[in-house]
Amino acid sequence: MLAIKALNVTKVFRREKNDLIYAVNNVSFEVEEGEIFGILGPNGSGKSTLIRLISTLLIPDSGTIEVFGKDVVKEAHEVRKYIHRVSAEAGLFKKLSAYENLLFSAGIYGLSKKEAYEKINEIASLIGLDKKRLNDPIEQFSRGMQQKVSIARAFLTQPKLLLLDEPTTGLDPRAKLEVHALIRKANKQGSTILLSTHDMNEAYELCDRVMIIFNGRIVVIGDPKELVRNMREKYQDATLETVFLEYTGYDFSEVDVEEVG
Numbered sequence: 001m002l003a004i005k006a007l008n009v010t011k012v013f014r015r016e017k018n019d020l021i022y023a024v025n026n027v028s029f030e031v032e033e034g035e036i037f038g039i040l041g042p043n044g045s046g047k048s049t050l051i052r053l054i055s056t057l058l059i060p061d062s063g064t065i066e067v068f069g070k071d072v073v074k075e076a077h078e079v080r081k082y083i084h085r086v087s088a089e090a091g092l093f094k095k096l097s098a099y100e101n102l103l104f105s106a107g108i109y110g111l112s113k114k115e116a117y118e119k120i121n122e123i124a125s126l127i128g129l130d131k132k133r134l135n136d137p138i139e140q141f142s143r144g145m146q147q148k149v150s151i152a153r154a155f156l157t158q159p160k161l162l163l164l165d166e167p168t169t170g171l172d173p174r175a176k177l178e179v180h181a182l183i184r185k186a187n188k189q190g191s192t193i194l195l196s197t198h199d200m201n202e203a204y205e206l207c208d209r210v211m212i213i214f215n216g217r218i219v220v221i222g223d224p225k226e227l228v229r230n231m232r233e234k235y236q237d238a239t240l241e242t243v244f245l246e247y248t249g250y251d252f253s254e255v256d257v258e259e260v261g
C-alpha cells in the first residue's frame, strides 16, 4: 500500500497583489509503506510547506494528496489519526515540565499513566535525555533538549506515518545518532518515515530514497546510494552533497574567494 500519493500538488503564497510564491509547484510523488523517505532542498525550496500539506495543516491550491488512501482535505480527520509531525518549533508547553508535556500527549493518545511513564523513561534514555531534568520546565531547557522532548513525544505512539521536519537540526553529534537509531527503530516497528533534512550524511545513511526539491519543484528522486554511484561517473569522489549541489545548480568552483592580507 502507498503511504503517500501526491499528484500535481501546488501551493501558492501571496506576498503582495501580484507577487506569488510557488512554494510547491506541480509536485507528484509516491512513498511506499515502510520506507524512510528523505526530502532535501535548499532553504526556501518548499520542504516544510510540503510536509505541512501532507499533515493537513495547509490546503493545496491544486492537486491531491492521499495518506494511506485517505484524502488530506476531504478526509483530514482520518489522516490525522495516521500521522505525527515533528517540527523545529517544538510546540511544547513552556511552563510545564518535560514529563508533564509527554504525559499530556500520552493522554491524548490514550496511553494509561503506567504505560506512559514506562514509555517516557524508555525513550528518554534512548535519546539521552537526562532523567533528572525531566521535571524541569521546558523553558529552562536548551533548544536541543527541547527538540529531544518533541522527538520523544513522536515516539510515544506508533504512528503509521511519521513526518519529521528537520528532526536533528541543532542537535549535537551524539544526540543525532541517538535520534537516527530511534527513527530506524520506529521504522522497523512499522512506521513509514518522511523526513526533511539539510544533513546529507543523515539522508545517505538513513533514507531508502531521497527527493531533492528546488524552487518548489522535484529535481530528482532516487536511492541515495544509487544517485551517488551515478554521480561518480562524472565526479570520482562524489557524495550526496555533490548530487545535491549538482541538481540545485550551485557550483562553488565559481565562487571567488577574496583573500585578505
Ligand SMILES: Nc1ncnc2c1ncn2[C@@H]1O[C@H](COP(=O)(O)OP(=O)(O)OP(=O)(O)O)[C@@H](O)[C@H]1O
Pocket (backbone or CB within 6 Å): 013, 014, 015, 021, 022, 023, 041, 042, 043, 044, 045, 046, 047, 048, 049, 050
Ligand atoms: N505562510 C507563508 N506565507 C508566505 N510565504 C510563505 C509561507 N510559508 C512559506 N512561504 C514561502 O514559501 C517558500 C517555501 O518555504 P518552506 O518553508 O516550505 O521552505 P523550506 O524548504 O522548508 O526551507 P528551510 O530549509 O529554510 O526550512 C519560501 O519562499 C517561503 O518564504
